[in-house]
Amino acid sequence: MSKKTMFEKIWENHEIVSEAGKPSILYIDLHLVHEVTSPQAFEGLRLSGRQVRRPELTFATMDHNVPTKDRFNISDPISKQQVDTLTENCREFGVKLYDLNTIDQGVVHVMGPELGLTHPGKTIVCGDSHTSTHGAFGALAFGIGTSEVEHVLATQCLQQAKAKTMCIRFIGKRKPGITAKDMILGLIAKYGTDFGTGYVMEYTGEAIRDLSMEERMTVCNMSIEAGARAGLIAPDETTFNYLRGREYAPQGEAFDKAVEQWKALCTDEGAEFDLTLDFDVETLIPQVTWGTSPGMGTGITDSVPVPENLPTENERKAATNALEYMALKPGTPMTEIEIDYVFIGSCTNGRIEDLRAAASVARGYKVNPNVTAIVVPGSGRVKIQAEKEGLDKIFIEAGFEWREAGCSMCLAMNPDVLKPGQRCASTSNRNFEGRQGRGGRTHLVSPEMAAAAAVQGRFVDVRTWDFKAEVTA
Ligand SMILES: CC(C)[C@H](C(=O)O)[C@@H](O)C(=O)O
Ligand code: SF4
Known part of the structure; x- marks a missing residue:
């Protein structure tokens, strides 16, 4: 059997249609929605008389326009309209919304993982570039545009060209006072903001394994700032411990079964990446x-x-x-x-x-x-x-x-x-x-x-x- 990277495994598990020289059609496991990039998408559905194909795989919250002081009092008319429109759209199309009255409301990339919606091996999209955050769990997660949001709402599928694979090896251990943020800022300061263009990056090395789930999310979050389509970290005990018991994580025996499948997602020993880059953590400073x-x-x-x-x-x-x-x-x-x-x-x-x-x-x-x-x-x-x-x-x-x-x-x-x-x-x-x-x-x-x-x-x-x-x- 040929050796595969984690990206290739997740891709193959979700590829519905593939034709040589053309983008593939991918099945999407989780669609996260916020108020900024969804209004026209829902409007498109309405105009063509379509429904949301899989409302149970679609979750919404409001985050960008929300005041952090007097949160129910949105004075900017455009912000208010976006928030109200999301509420109305979720009601009309039967999408679960975590609004300002719920404790789960928050930045979409913070609340999704907290709810246990983000699992290893899933394909996850959102009309938001920092969807790459969810790659910290070993999910293939990336941002999409508003017309793609409409497409995913309508079909639960997405047309995507297959990315190239890059391995980032973090070499050495973090010194005291050095954070996950320093690792990703340092990486981007060294290699620039477009070295990831056309790639899905997998972050590896002891310094990555040592990170908590939250720190891994900080690293993957900024993959897009390196130009990458997505960032990935292989799931391990840290990932499973974070997920266990969360609302939308598999429960009981189903969880243990899922863990076995998740472990199998990791890049095979000896699998080849299109490009491998090293980054020294030992000499990193804030x-x-x-x-x-x-x-x-x-x-x-x-x-x-x-x-x-x-x-x-x-x-x-x-x-x-x-x-x-x-x-x-x-x-x-x-x-x-x-x-x-x-x-x-x-x-x-x-x-x-x-x-x-x-x-x-x-x-x-x-x-x-x-x-x-x-x-x-x-x-x-x-x-x-x-x-x-x-x-x-x-x-x-x-x-x-x-x-x-x-x-x-x-x-x-x-x-x-x-x-x-x-x-x-x-x-x-x-x-x-x-x-x-x-x-x-x-x-x-x-x-x-x-x-x-x-x-x-x-x-x-x-x-x-x-x-x-x-x-x-
Ligand atoms: C508003 C939204 C579309 C945008 C994004 O896609 O990232 C925002 O979240 C950002 O961080 O710039
Ligand atoms: S980067 Fe994150 S917190 Fe900032 S606007 Fe985008 S989604 Fe919100």
């Missing part, structure tokens, strides 16, 4: 981005680059433009960059472990008087869990604002936006111009680095942090 793409980043002990010193004309131009937008002087040490705002949240770093990590740093300190800092749980469940553990009190005591679940300041689609010129340390995944508000400046970091920056008013190397008391589960 990462901060300085520019306007996730690849424009460096270590905290480093400095803002001097464009003239960069090797190619393209890089020199891109860095010059980015530094102008970011209002940064070439050569400035990263630790001298002062910030106005801190955002802790998003589908990259809005999970309970992220909040614990940030709280560990913040405990016993006060937010710098020049900084506004908000903590936004990724879902209602994360919020409740954090409150049970007293994290909300730690944050509030330190001067952070404690908010309700949503995408919040990850993107400027709700009241949480930067003012022009404001500089933010953000745990999210994108730092494009205007991403957090027109004229806003975004630096991507881990939750630990964000919390430390909130206290100091500038970036600090969290490896040197004087922890007053660690916060654990």
Whole structure:
């Protein structure tokens, strides 16, 4: 029998039609829906008189447009319309909706796994690029456009060209203070934002195996920022332990049977990838981005680059433009960059472990008087869990604002936006111009680095942090 990668196995299990030289038709096991990319898709169904083919495989929530302060009071008319339209569409088409009245409402990529909807071996789509998050479980998960959302709603199938396979080998062990966020930011800083184009990446190595489920989601979440179609991590005991007992996970004996099947999904020893890249974890230091793409980043002990010193004309131009937008002087040490705002949240770093990590740093300190800092749980469940553990009190005591679940300041689609010129340390995944508000400046970091920056008013190397008391589960 020929040796296969995990991607090839999942692909073959779902390929309904394949013709040489043409895209295949894939069966989709789980369709997640949010309010931004679904209105026209449902409208399309309505116009052609069609139903949702498999409503029991379709789950919706609202996240992008939701205010995190006065959440039932959406003042922006377009946001309100999107949220109301989703409610109406889910009612009309019989799709399960986790709305603002449920504890499961939250960022779609946080609440889906929490509900146990994300399983190894599934094909998962959502009209959202960060669907790659679910690959952390060994699911083939990727974002689709609105017309594809309509197609999947109508048929439960999707036309897809088969991607190439890439293996990313993380070499060595993480040093203290180095997070999953640093691993993925470091990878993208090294190889750029398009090296993954046309590929599905599988992340391997001891440093990946050592990650918790939540940390794995942080890594897979940003696969799309490397240009990849999807990211994958082989399921193991960490995955099974996370899933056991969750609402939509198989129960009892069915779970044990499922585990056997899930184990068989892993890439066969000796299977070939189209490309293999290595990344050294041992020498990794906490990462901060300085520019306007996730690849424009460096270590905290480093400095803002001097464009003239960069090797190619393209890089020199891109860095010059980015530094102008970011209002940064070439050569400035990263630790001298002062910030106005801190955002802790998003589908990259809005999970309970992220909040614990940030709280560990913040405990016993006060937010710098020049900084506004908000903590936004990724879902209602994360919020409740954090409150049970007293994290909300730690944050509030330190001067952070404690908010309700949503995408919040990850993107400027709700009241949480930067003012022009404001500089933010953000745990999210994108730092494009205007991403957090027109004229806003975004630096991507881990939750630990964000919390430390909130206290100091500038970036600090969290490896040197004087922890007053660690916060654990
Ligand atoms: C609004 C949505 C379509 C978008 C995405 O696809 O990723 C958003 O979630 C983002 O992070 O930019
Ligand atoms: S949290 Fe950010 S990246 Fe994630 S789905 Fe929302 S807007 Fe997109």
